[in-house]
Amino acid sequence: MKKNFFLLALVAGLAWACEPTPDNMKLLDQLVVQTHYDTEVNFTDYATYSISTDTIGFISNANPNDTILTEHDTPGYPRPVLTQVGTNLNKVGYTRVEKNANPDLGINVYVVNDYNLFQQVVYPSYYYPSYYGYYGSYYNYPYINTYAQNTGALVVEIVDLKNIGADKKVRVLWTAYMGDVYSTIDLVQQSLDAIDQAFHQSPYIGR
């Protein structure tokens, strides 16, 4: 009887002390926001930008055939996210123009699924082999080191359309990674707050 009592105390103690983890509600109530920029660029040299109105990109290991998220497919997410990015760009002095009006900056917004972005080496600056047209071109993006299931990040990029190279490559000037968007308490509001934070911690952006 006494032995059982001690064993019970020991097991209860172990369960209590071993490796408890933090409260999920507290952990997941805001996204981690990581921003990165090209330190050689002067953001005041740009005046206009172009951004999609209701479509964001989607890159997934789980479903490589899905390349975009439209407002029609996922109502209530792409449009508010894109609007929030635009609002922040307008606030810092850039002017939105149509895609065919020679914008200085292009804005990419996409969700990456099943890549653990925060484990990656962040490259100082990098180039796309092509820009605009289809989101499938993002498969050339220089990450995929660590694989984690059911994770995802919302990514916003500012690319330089004013100085396109002779080989038609464009340079990424700024990137914001916001995650995890697959484990949120309130996906839309947390995404909008994260976008605001991304611009807030990047005071060098603007005219």
Place this chain on the structure above:
Amino acid sequence: MKKIAIIIALACGCGLVQAQDNYFFVNWDINTPMTNTNWIGSTSTRGIRAGYRAIIGPQRRFSAGLDVGWATFSEYKPTQTFQQEAGAITTDYFNYIYQLSFAASGQYYFHKSANERFFSYVGMGLGANQNKYTVFYNIYKDQHAAWGFLARPEAGILLRISTRKRIGLMAAVHYDYSTSKSNDYNYSSFSAVGVSVGIMSMQW
């Protein structure tokens, strides 16, 4: 032949241990970190320590034994922005230390008679511990585990509930110093002050 000799030696050893006065204890362990308190300074109530001590000599002045302990330290850090070389990262996060310790210990008891119900003691434990320094942010986790040498001076009291019962209460204060080091989280060593209270099963 060698195997038989080992078995006989072990059997004799076990017999000796069984024949000796001894006690086994399970304690709730409360610890307050003393180093790098900016990282975690909060008192941990999630700790347990268990051990076995064999009494040496008929006067019950000395004992020797083994302790094993588990403790979890944690602290929530509100949202902060960390500047990086070409950017920044903003998040709230939790710092955790998962601690596992093993110590061989010796005690000296203060009492007038070997048959008293109340014993006070001082002791020293030497051993090893592992600290897993862990940061949780959103779904992400960074961790660095480090082993170190452990020194644990301790003072405590034992109270036998009655002379007829072989069960008692135990309380102790201890100071843990460990060389468990983590450059990632700015720990050159780790130390904590702890209070433990619990029950013991006495064999005498």
